[in-house]
Amino acid sequence: MDILPILSTLRRHKLTAGLLVMQIALTCAIVCNAVFLIGQRLQRMDLPSGVAEHELLQIQVADVVKSGNPYARVQEDLALLRQVPGVQSVAFSNQVPFGGSSSNGNVLLDPNQPQRTLNATTYFGQNLVPTMGVQMVAGRDLQDDDFVDVDTALKGLKTGDTKSLPHVTLITRDMAERLWPGQNPLGRLIYLTPTVGLRVVGVMASLVRPNAYDANTAQYTMVIPLRMGADRGMSYVIRARPQDRASVLAAALAALRKADPQRIVTTQRSFDEVRRHFFRDDRAMAGILVGVIAALLVVTALGIVGLASFWVAQRRRTIGVRRALGATRSDVLHYFQTENFLLATIGIGLGMVLAYGINLFLMQHYELPRLPAIYFPVGAVALWLIGQVAVLGPALRAAAVPPVVATRAG
Amino acid sequence: MFTYYFDLALRSLKRNKVLTALMVLAIAVGIGASMTTLTVMHLLSGDPLPGRSGHIYYPQVDATPAGYTKGGPLDMLDYRSAVDLWSARRADRQALIAGSDVKVSAPGSNQPPVMRPMLATTADFFPMFDVPFRYGSSWTTADDAARARVAVISASLNDRLFGGRNSVGRTLHLKDSDVRIVGVLDAWRPSPLFYDVRGGRFAQGQTAGFYGKPEDVFMPFFGALEVNAGNFWQFTCWGKVTTPGRLQNQPCVWVGLWVQLESASRAADYRAFIASYAREQKALGRFAETRVRMMHLMQWLDFNHVVPSDVKLQTWLAFAFLAICLFNTIGLLLAKFLRRGGEIGVRRALGASRRAVFAQCLVEAGVVGLVGGIGGWLLTLAGLWLVRRQPVEYADMAHLDLGMFGVTFALAIAASLLAGVLPALRASRVTPALQLKTL
Numbered sequence: 001m002d003i004l005p006i007l008s009t010l011r012r013h014k015l016t017a018g019l020l021v022m023q024i025a026l027t028c029a030i031v032c033n034a035v036f037l038i039g040q041r042l043q044r045m046d047l048p049s050g051v052a053e054h055e056l057l058q059i060q061v062a063d064v065v066k067s068g069n070p071y072a073r074v075q076e077d078l079a080l081l082r083q084v085p086g087v088q089s090v091a092f093s094n095q096v097p098f099g100g101s102s103s104n105g106n107v108l109l110d111p112n113q114p115q116r117t118l119n120a121t122t123y124f125g126q127n128l129v130p131t132m133g134v135q136m137v138a139g140r141d142l143q144d145d146d147f148v149d150v151d152t153a154l155k156g157l158k159t160g161d162t163k164s165l166p167h168v169t170l171i172t173r174d175m176a177e178r179l180w181p182g183q184n185p186l187g188r189l190i191y192l193t194p195t196v197g198l199r200v201v202g203v204m205a206s207l208v209r210p211n212a213y214d215a216n217t218a219q220y221t222m223v224i225p226l227r228m229g230a231d232r233g234m235s236y237v238i239r240a241r242p243q244d245r246a247s248v249l250a251a252a253l254a255a256l257r258k259a260d261p262q263r264i265v266t267t268q269r270s271f272d273e274v275r276r277h278f279f280r281d282d283r284a285m286a287g288i289l290v291g292v293i294a295a296l297l298v299v300t301a302l303g304i305v306g307l308a309s310f311w312v313a314q315r316r317r318t319i320g321v322r323r324a325l326g327a328t329r330s331d332v333l334h335y336f337q338t339e340n341f342l343l344a345t346i347g348i349g350l351g352m353v354l355a356y357g358i359n360l361f362l363m364q365h366y367e368l369p370r371l372p373a374i375y376f377p378v379g380a381v382a383l384w385l386i387g388q389v390a391v392l393g394p395a396l397r398a399a400a401v402p403p404v405v406a407t408r409a410g
Numbered sequence: 411m412f413t414y415y416f417d418l419a420l421r422s423l424k425r426n427k428v429l430t431a432l433m434v435l436a437i438a439v440g441i442g443a444s445m446t447t448l449t450v451m452h453l454l455s456g457d458p459l460p461g462r463s464g465h466i467y468y469p470q471v472d473a474t475p476a477g478y479t480k481g482g483p484l485d486m487l488d489y490r491s492a493v494d495l496w497s498a499r500r501a502d503r504q505a506l507i508a509g510s511d512v513k514v515s516a517p518g519s520n521q522p523p524v525m526r527p528m529l530a531t532t533a534d535f536f537p538m539f540d541v542p543f544r545y546g547s548s549w550t551t552a553d554d555a556a557r558a559r560v561a562v563i564s565a566s567l568n569d570r571l572f573g574g575r576n577s578v579g580r581t582l583h584l585k586d587s588d589v590r591i592v593g594v595l596d597a598w599r600p601s602p603l604f605y606d607v608r609g610g611r612f613a614q615g616q617t618a619g620f621y622g623k624p625e626d627v628f629m630p631f632f633g634a635l636e637v638n639a640g641n642f643w644q645f646t647c648w649g650k651v652t653t654p655g656r657l658q659n660q661p662c663v664w665v666g667l668w669v670q671l672e673s674a675s676r677a678a679d680y681r682a683f684i685a686s687y688a689r690e691q692k693a694l695g696r697f698a699e700t701r702v703r704m705m706h707l708m709q710w711l712d713f714n715h716v717v718p719s720d721v722k723l724q725t726w727l728a729f730a731f732l733a734i735c736l737f738n739t740i741g742l743l744l745a746k747f748l749r750r751g752g753e754i755g756v757r758r759a760l761g762a763s764r765r766a767v768f769a770q771c772l773v774e775a776g777v778v779g780l781v782g783g784i785g786g787w788l789l790t791l792a793g794l795w796l797v798r799r800q801p802v803e804y805a806d807m808a809h810l811d812l813g814m815f816g817v818t819f820a821l822a823i824a825a826s827l828l829a830g831v832l833p834a835l836r837a838s839r840v841t842p843a844l845q846l847k848t849l
Contacts, residue, residue, distance in 0.1 A: 015744060015832075015836065016741055016744055016745060019737055019740050019741040019744065020741055022737050023734055023737040023738055023741065026730065026733060026734045026737065027734055030727070030730050030731070030734070034727070037723075062511070062513070062525045114477050115477070154650075154651075154652045154653070154654075155652075157650045157652055158652045192650075193649065193650055196650070213613075213614050213616060214614065232511070232641060262523065264513065264522075264523060264524065264525055266525055277801075280801045281616065281618065281720060281801075281802070284800050284801065284802075285720050285723075285724075288724060288727075289727075292443070292727055292731060295439060295443070295731070296731060296734060299435075299436055299439060299440075299731075299734060299735055299738055300734065300738070302432050302435065302436065302738070303432075303436070303737070303738035303741055303742065305432070306428075306429055306432045306433075306738075306741065306742045306745065307741050307742070307745055309428070309429075310429070310742075310745035310746075310749065311745075313749070314748075314749065362723075365719075365722075366615070366719055366723060367614075
């Protein structure tokens with residue numbers, strides 16, 4: 001296909017051709033970045049939790065009547081829940097992965113250092129690791145004799161009696177790697193305050209923060225052997241087979257209500273819902289971006305259809321002359337297709353530069369990583385395809401122009 | 411003349427329906443997308459207290475140990491500093507605030523008890539923030555001092571517990587105490603919930619939570635601390651907390667102080683006052699730092715980056731989208747005008763000036779904008795309907811007000827005129843002789 005005549009024609013329609021190129025360039029730049037943003041959101045929504053999400057249920061209770069020993073009440077509730085048919089394991093936790101609100105502590109390696117080494121989330125509660133299905137990669141799980149009642153620990157903090165404080169902790173592999181890169185973390189000490197030293201006895205493969213907004217620190221997690229009494233905001237975490245979860249949840253709620261009708265259940269959901277809820281903004285944003293990309297491509301395609309139709313109508317006579325001089329229908333068809341391909345290519349070239357510029361802007365304002373090169377061909381292929389599809393109609397109409405047009409005046 | 415151009419424009423637009431429809435569609439889609447996001451931006455970045463936000467300030471001092479924070483003071487105050495500053499009564503109005511969830515029930519009501527957010531505050535809160543009352547009124551400063559067991563409740567809680575009837579004088583059961591209702595709020599939905607905004611710069615743009623609903627229960631500050639002891643929320647603590655939720659003597663910041671200062675000189679005086687307070691506390695050994703900060707309301711909202719970064723990103727996207735739609739429209743208008751070279755040539759030959767041709771083309775572009783604006787308005791309504799279905803705190807507030815309705819059409823016509831300038835210029839430069847020859 002000879003492209004020189006196409007170029008000379010385009011030179012005579014600089015303005016319209018330029019506008020089309022600009023439109024393709026802008027669309028290409030935005031599509032590249034939008035696809036990249038969607039990828040980022042999807043990647044975030046895939047953040048691993050480290051727990052057996054499809055087997056877990058959360059029941060959060062708010063305010064339990066004050067009468068009686070709160071620790072005994074928890075044990076009674078746990079015993080009740082264990083008897084619910086289908087329940088495999090039950091734990092009582094101060095927070096849940098992706099639950100949103102998180103208890104955090106500043107971790108020091110040296111009790112006298114002025115600034116924290118890192119900020120980690122702290123899970124409390126018995127039986128957490130087996131119930132949530134957390135994988136241990138080194139050391140041991142917490143044992144019954146590690147545990148200390150929260151009130152005893154608080155009293156110990158007040159009086160400075162370190163004996164009544166917990167002495168050991170579990171940490172995640174990511175956190176161990178951040179604190180002691182390449183070394184064995186077992187047996188090492190970390191400090192939450194200068195007086196509270198905890199010895200690492202076990203390393204978990206993964207256990208995500210309740211408020212995992214930043215993927216880099218999402219796995220900085222400790223499990224501390226504190227036994228909690230019935231109090232506001234704590235959650236019962238129940239493990240059951242995936243297909244039993246709905247019936248187990250209903251039965252568990254009924255059992256808890258029967259034991260204390262005054263109790264307020266603030267949250268009752270499966271862990272699938274916990275994850276869905278936590279990432280709802282990301283899902284919504286990804287949906288909006290998909291919509292924007294679709295709308296953009298449609299608008300651009302319509303623009304190409306409009307301009308191509310105009311050009312075909314404008315060049316009707318020229319087409320007739322070419323046909324009369326021996327050009328075949330497919331020659332005319334290819335002419336318009338090649339013209340569109342050329343324009344799209346120039347637009348895509350410009351669009352790449354623009355996409356890179358937009359990415360720089362986003363990196364500055366939204367803490368996004370650099371646009372990987374893989375996204376550039378995505379935009380290019382999309383626009384080449386859209387261009388060819390859009391121009392097909394007008395080009396076929398051009399090919400249908402009969403040679404006899406050449407002989408007519410006008 | 412305008413009506414003639416208008417008539418010409420309509421004729422011309424009717425002649426090539428496909429091209430016209432494409433242009434109208436491009437403008438409508440672009441306007442619909444940008445107006446949807448602009449309406450959300452307008453809603454989220456507006457002034458929650460128009461006319462008085464410039465007089466509302468958020469004073470802060472720093473009670474943390476040396477080297478604990480790098481920047482300025484933390485976002486809230488420790489109990490003692492807050493109460494000291496509040497009791498000094500150096501401002502025209504001042505209100506303490508602290509948040510908690512409280513178990514609420516109404517004696518004699520068959521509704522089960524529920525957990526509801528409660529704001530512990532002082533009497534000035536209501537007049538300072540212009541809070542509307544449906545029944546009754548605020549409590550008095552005497553009630554603050556007396557730790558009175560009284561409460562103001564929201565309209566929605568009143569609907570739930572008392573079926574919307576006047577419940578002033580009725581009893582409300584909060585945790586283990588009975589309090590008397592003295593006031594019921596009217597519908598009140600500040601955007602953002604400005605007095606509870608804090609910590610936004612640590613939220614990594616996830617600030618949609620600042621647009622939630624106001625608390626359902628309001629109680630005199632010191633009374634509330636007793637009634638709901640053990641349940642108060644801290645902003646953050648710099649040492650171990652030994653009595654969680656009962657934070658008066660804990661190393662925590664958890665109380666906010668809002669003050670109203672009617673003039674710049676009053677504000678300068680107050681700034682000097684908190685600075686001298688910080689120096690005095692440092693001399694006493696209670697403070698390690700003398701850093702203070704006092705921003706007015708809008709500065710504070712800005713400091714906390716209240717507008718969620720997703721919404722800003724959507725706005726950028728929408729305007730880039732509008733730009734593409736405009737390029738599209740420019741191209742199509744150009745095609746349309748140049749195709750009519752012959753007609754324009756005749757008009758020019760018959761004496762029409764370039765200006766007249768230019769004006770006529772612009773009127774045609776404007777008509778496209780107007781029709782596109784109607785489409786854009788409908789698409790904006792659809793877009794806002796979609797926003798309302800999103801799981802975000804501000805969803806229920808996303809409506810098109812009269813101002814934004816006007817902006818929709820202004821933007822549509824402005825955009826189409828902008829798109830029309832270049833094609834109209836080209837059209838007005840048509841050489842009559844050349845065109846007439848080819849006719």
